[in-house]
Amino acid sequence: MLSMKNINKVFKTDLVETHALRDFNLDVEEGEFVAVTGPSGSGKTTFLNIAGLLEGFTHGDFFLDGVNISNLSDNKSAAIRNEKIGFIFQGFNLIPDLNLAENVEVPLRYRGFNAKERKIRVERALEQVGLAARMKHLPTQLSGGQQQRVAIARALAGEPRFLLADEPTGNLDSLMARQVMELLEDINKAGTTIIMVTHDAELARRAQRNIQIVDGQVCDFTMYQGEQGSVAQGQSVADVAAAEVVTVASSVA
Amino acid sequence: MFFYYLDLAWRSIKKTPFLSLLMVLAISIGIGITITTLNIYKMASVNPAGERSSSLFAVQLMSQDPDTWENLSKQITYQDAFNLLDSEVPVRQAAMFRTGLAVQTDDVNFSPILEGVRVTGGDFFGLFKVPFLYGGPWSKQVDKEGGYKVVINEDINNKAFGGGNNVGKTLLLNRKPYQVVGITKTWHPSPKYYDVNNGAFNDSEQIYVPFSLAPIEEFESWGNNNSWRHEDIRTYQDRLNSEMHWVHYWAELTNPAMQQEYKEWLVRYVEQQKALGRFKRPDAKGEVSDVATWLAYNKVVPEDNKVLVGLSVLFLIVCLVNMLGLLLAKFLKRAPEVGVRRAIGASRLQIFSQHLVEVGLIGFCGGALGLLWAWGALSLLSSRFDLEGSLSQLDSSMWFIAPIIAVSAAIIAGIYPAWRICSTNPSIYLKSQ
Ligand SMILES: Nc1ncnc2c1ncn2[C@@H]1O[C@H](COP(=O)(O)OP(=O)(O)OP(=O)(O)O)[C@@H](O)[C@H]1O
Ligand SMILES: [Mg+2]
Numbered sequence: 001m002l003s004m005k006n007i008n009k010v011f012k013t014d015l016v017e018t019h020a021l022r023d024f025n026l027d028v029e030e031g032e033f034v035a036v037t038g039p040s041g042s043g044k045t046t047f048l049n050i051a052g053l054l055e056g057f058t059h060g061d062f063f064l065d066g067v068n069i070s071n072l073s074d075n076k077s078a079a080i081r082n083e084k085i086g087f088i089f090q091g092f093n094l095i096p097d098l099n100l101a102e103n104v105e106v107p108l109r110y111r112g113f114n115a116k117e118r119k120i121r122v123e124r125a126l127e128q129v130g131l132a133a134r135m136k137h138l139p140t141q142l143s144g145g146q147q148q149r150v151a152i153a154r155a156l157a158g159e160p161r162f163l164l165a166d167e168p169t170g171n172l173d174s175l176m177a178r179q180v181m182e183l184l185e186d187i188n189k190a191g192t193t194i195i196m197v198t199h200d201a202e203l204a205r206r207a208q209r210n211i212q213i214v215d216g217q218v219c220d221f222t223m224y225q226g227e228q229g230s231v232a233q234g235q236s237v238a239d240v241a242a243a244e245v246v247t248v249a250s251s252v253a
Numbered sequence: 254m255f256f257y258y259l260d261l262a263w264r265s266i267k268k269t270p271f272l273s274l275l276m277v278l279a280i281s282i283g284i285g286i287t288i289t290t291l292n293i294y295k296m297a298s299v300n301p302a303g304e305r306s307s308s309l310f311a312v313q314l315m316s317q318d319p320d321t322w323e324n325l326s327k328q329i330t331y332q333d334a335f336n337l338l339d340s341e342v343p344v345r346q347a348a349m350f351r352t353g354l355a356v357q358t359d360d361v362n363f364s365p366i367l368e369g370v371r372v373t374g375g376d377f378f379g380l381f382k383v384p385f386l387y388g389g390p391w392s393k394q395v396d397k398e399g400g401y402k403v404v405i406n407e408d409i410n411n412k413a414f415g416g417g418n419n420v421g422k423t424l425l426l427n428r429k430p431y432q433v434v435g436i437t438k439t440w441h442p443s444p445k446y447y448d449v450n451n452g453a454f455n456d457s458e459q460i461y462v463p464f465s466l467a468p469i470e471e472f473e474s475w476g477n478n479n480s481w482r483h484e485d486i487r488t489y490q491d492r493l494n495s496e497m498h499w500v501h502y503w504a505e506l507t508n509p510a511m512q513q514e515y516k517e518w519l520v521r522y523v524e525q526q527k528a529l530g531r532f533k534r535p536d537a538k539g540e541v542s543d544v545a546t547w548l549a550y551n552k553v554v555p556e557d558n559k560v561l562v563g564l565s566v567l568f569l570i571v572c573l574v575n576m577l578g579l580l581l582a583k584f585l586k587r588a589p590e591v592g593v594r595r596a597i598g599a600s601r602l603q604i605f606s607q608h609l610v611e612v613g614l615i616g617f618c619g620g621a622l623g624l625l626w627a628w629g630a631l632s633l634l635s636s637r638f639d640l641e642g643s644l645s646q647l648d649s650s651m652w653f654i655a656p657i658i659a660v661s662a663a664i665i666a667g668i669y670p671a672w673r674i675c676s677t678n679p680s681i682y683l684k685s686q
Contacts, residue, residue, distance in 0.1 A: 049680040054596055074601045082598025089683055093593045097264055107597040109257055154597065166683075 001162070001193055002028040002051060007060035009046055009216075020046040021216040024060070028195060030161070033188040035207035036197045043216040044197045045166055051195065052085050052164045053077040065161070082110050086155030086192075090167035092147040094139040094154075100126065101135040104154045111158060125153040129183060145176030152183060163187065165196040169203060181206060254603070255610065262611035265587075272583055276576050277618045283565075283572030284623025284659045288651050289630045290565040294558045295648055296443070309380060310512070310541040312337060312502040312519075316526070317481040319534040326479055327450065327551065328498040331467075336522065338374070342515040343504035345380045348464050349373035350500050351448060352472040356460070357425035358413045368409070370426070371448075371458040372472050374465075378404070378437070380505050381447055386410075388420035388435035391463055399465040403431035406459040410436045429470070431462065446544055448501055449551045450477045467493075474499050504541070516541065569658075573666040576615075580670040584608060591674055592682035601675045608671035609664055616663025620656040627651065 009021040020043045028034055038044050049055040050062065053069060062069040065084060072080070081087075094103050101122050108118045126132040129149035131142075139147055148168060155163055165184065169177035181203050188194050188208075198204050212219045266273040313325045314333050329337075334348035352372050357365045375390040377383070391402035403424055410419060423430045441457050466472070471489040478499040486492050506512045519539030526532040542550055591604055599607075628647050635645030 045680075049683075052596065054680045054683070055678065078595070078598055078600035078603070081596065087596045087683075089593075089596075091683075093589070093596075093683060095590050095593060097268060106594060109254070110594075110598045110600075110603060112254075158598070 001030040001032075001065060002026070002195075003061075003063045004051075005061040007050065007062060008058045009043070009050060009055070010058045019216055021050070021057070024217060026211065026218055028193060030193055031188070031191055033185070033194045033208040034196070035204035035210050036195060036213060037199065037201070037204050037210065038213035038219075042213045044213050046216075047213060048164050048166050048195065048197055052087060053081050078110075082107055082158060084161050086158065086160035086163045088148070088151050088155050088163065088165040088168045090170040092139070092144070092151045092171070094147055094150055096139055099136050099138055100131060100142075100150050100153075103139065103150060104157050107154065107158045121157045121159075125157040126150070128156060129153045143176070145172050145179060148172060148176075148180055149183065152180070152187075156187065161191075161193060163192050163194045165194065167197055167199065169198065169200060177203065254606070258607045258610035259614065261607055262614045265583075265611055266614065269583065272579060273615060276579050276615050277622060279572045279575050279579075280616055280619030280659060280663055281622035281626060283569035283662070284620050284655055285626025285630060286565040287562070287569050287658065288623060288627035288647075288655050289634075290558070290561045291654065292627060292631065292646075292648055292651055294562050295650070296646065305382065306544040308505055308507045309544050310504050310506055310515075311544075311547045312504055313540045313542070314519075314523070315534065315536065315538045315540070316496065316498075316532050317534070321481040325540055326481075326498040327501075328477065328479065329500055329502055330496055330498055331493045331500055333526075334500040334502055337502055337504075340504075340515070340518050340522075342506070342511060342518050344507055344511075345376035346502070346504040347374035347377040347380055348500050348502050349377060349448065350472075351458065351475045353475050354426040354460070354462075354472075355428070356409070356413065357428070359423065359425075363413065366412070368460055369458045369475065370460040370462055370472075372462055372464050372467055374463070376505075377447075377461065377503075378435070380503055381442065383440050384438040386436045386438050387418040388433070391434050395463050396465050399469055400463060401429060401431045401466070402434045402463060404435040404437060404461040405433060406437045407439055409459045426460070426462065427470075444548065444553045446548055446553070447503060448476070449548070449553055450501075506541070512541065569662060573662055576663065577666045577669060580612060580667055581673065584670045584674040588674065588677055589682040591677070592679035595679035596683060604675040605671050608674060609667055612663045612667030612671065613660050616660040616667075617656055619663065620659025623659060624651065624655040627655070 004024055004026045007021055007024040008019070009024075011018040011020055024043075024047065026047075036044050036047070046055070050057050051064075053064075053072070064080070067080070069077070095106065098106070104122045104125050105118050108121055113121070122135075123132060126135060129152055131146060131149055131153065134142070134146075139150065142150065148171075152168075163184070168184070169180050172180060177200065184194055184196065185206070194207075196203075196207065204210055311327075312329065313327065314329045315325055316330060316333060317326070338346065338348065340346070350372050352370050353367055354370045355365045356368050357363060371377070375393065375396050378385070378390045386407055388404075390404060391400065394400070395402050403426065405413070405424065407416070410416060413419075413424060414422060418436070419433055420436065422433050424433055425431070445457050462470075462472075468489070476499065478497050480495070480497045482496060484491070484495045484497065486495055486497070504515065506515050516539070519541075523532055523537050523539055527537060591599075594604060595601075624647075631645045631647055
């Protein structure tokens with residue numbers, strides 16, 4: 001489904017060059033639920049943005065669903081984002097002027113669905129996240145957890161095969177976080193591939209597979225444990241059985 | 254998609270009413286001024302003869318000696334006018350000039366008024382389709398032999414007789430009795446194309462007397478008299494026999510064959526005059542110009558008007574630069590929202606279009622308001638500064654021109670801001686929220 005080979009991403013600013021990803025390798029199969037953890041600034045968001053075609057990369061190979069992403073036109077990558085990918089952000093990122101239904105409708109507009117089709121899909125998606133009754137409400141009239149559910153509904157409305165979530169529970173209390181996690185699990189069971197960045201080890205553990213990004217590389221957590229000598233609490237209880245063998249970084253700084 | 258963008262645009266305008274109003278105002282003022290000057294320009298260059306434009310011809314003759322003027326004069330000599338009247342080719346034709354006469358009636362209480370008078374032939378009224386209320390032109394007989402007949406318009410009719418059908422009554426012009434044969438409706442073609450020498454946008458004369466009376470009554474010329482050589486003109490007869498150019502000449506030639514025939518007739522006339530030793534230059538010739546050509550030749554649309562239109566367009570550009578700044582600020586503030594839209598599948602082109610539609614909508618509102626300003630400005634100009642009548646009317650074409658200019662101008666101003674917002678990297682704004 002997703003295959004990255006030796007992806008490098010360098011951010012150049014006036015003063016510094018940041019190597020956000022270096023020789024990054026990852027394969028994700030259809031239907032997986034992958035939790036991504038790692039220290040702050042290690043490149044998790046960068047990876048997710050590249051995976052979601054929001055950002056280009058400096059070099060390397062990236063195939064999504066068998067399509068080579070390296071040199072896609074803006075129109076093509078927009079279409080792929082629209083049809084195959086759903087995004088969920090830490091900050092929800094609902095459009096404040098639009099009510100819930102209109103927010104959920106946005107990707108469908110760009111897809112070119114007619115009004116009837118849009119209505120059906122919006123209702124279905126909002127029902128799925130349990131907010132069908134509040135369609136006409138504005139985002140500010142909802143709690144954070146509810147807003148994130150709307151964002152999930154928006155991501156689901158286009159029935160994407162691939163859901164990318166960047167700390168979807170980062171701004172939520174643990175109860176709401178669990179609700180959102182359950183929702184994501186249901187979605188995954190229905191067949192959608194999910195990659196979720198999280199700082200919450202407990203949530204990460206519930207995923208089918210855990211990967212860790214350290215310094216812009218995918219890192220086997222046992223090795224990480226060994227070199228650093230100490231590991232954050234959550235990581236030690238990560239489900240090793242579920243975690244696939246990941247490419248071992250040859251030179252972890 | 255267009256209606257979706259329109260809906261988004263409307264929401265955005267409502268969301269920042271003050272900023273939006275500012276932009277609409279900026280563009281409306283630019284449009285208002287542009288439309289005002291454009292309207293004056295357009296009205297000044299309108300062809301007043303309408304569909305008759307291509308069958309009415311001003312006649313010119315290159316009669317001057319070599320080494321004098323190189324241009325065709327706008328007017329011709331009296332002798333040539335007199336001779337041209339002999340041609341049987343034109344459907345109608347008339348020589349004319351402007352004079353002034355004191356107007357009186359039999360009524361002793363009526364104090365004399367000095368009025369501009371057109372001295373011309375009976376064909377004048379048919380040539381230029383002057384509408385009659387009562388009566389009509391004088392007869393061919395009068396044109397040949399002279400006769401004290403007069404055509405007046407309804408204003409003079411009201412002043413002198415208190416209105417009504419006064420055909421047959423007597424009007425005194427310079428103390429001579431003239432019989433009223435026709436009363437015309439008020440008629441002011443603008444520009445006054447049949448005589449552009451005497452103020453192309455002035456009102457036309459209200460009194461007409463026969464050209465054939467000129468040698469008898471010795472009407473002064475109130476128009477331009479152009480001499481290409483020194484002549485000792487003492488008497489009116491000297492003037493009539495002189496080589497001075499002071500008479501306008503018009504002929505109606507309804508089809509190309511007739512126009513060709515008339516041109517050939519003129520060639521023969523010039524040859525004949527050459528043979529008589531009058532036209533001395535080898536390239537002496539006759540020329541006919543239809544109304545449009547005639548107006549262009551006489552530069553009836555003054556250059557100042559073009560400058561004025563140019564200046565107002567510059568002003569519009571200043572307004573647009575202002576608007577560009579406001580748009581840039583407004584659009585960039587929306588970057589996070591655009592980031593979301595991009596992330597969930599909007600292409601750059603779609604974001605670009607969305608913003609251009611918004612700009613277009615602002616432009617459209619500005620255009621509508623600008624039209625209102627233009628209308629107000631024209632009314633003000635005509636009431637305060639006595640702007641020549643026909644120039645102060647808002648031409649109906651401006652109803653289309655104003656929004657088109659406004660929308661395209663706004664879009665030009667909006668291209669850069671829209672491009673900026675659609676080309677920013679969405680991931681930056683997604684993170685920061
Ligand atoms: N647009 C950018 N320009 C320059 N450097 C950037 C840019 N975006 C990210 N970086 C740098 O790239 C590195 C990886 O950043 P990234 O946002 O991927 O980290 P992260 O793992 O998501 O961190 P966090 O857990 O705090 O969200 C950081 O050192 C960051 O400073
Ligand atoms: Mg991050």
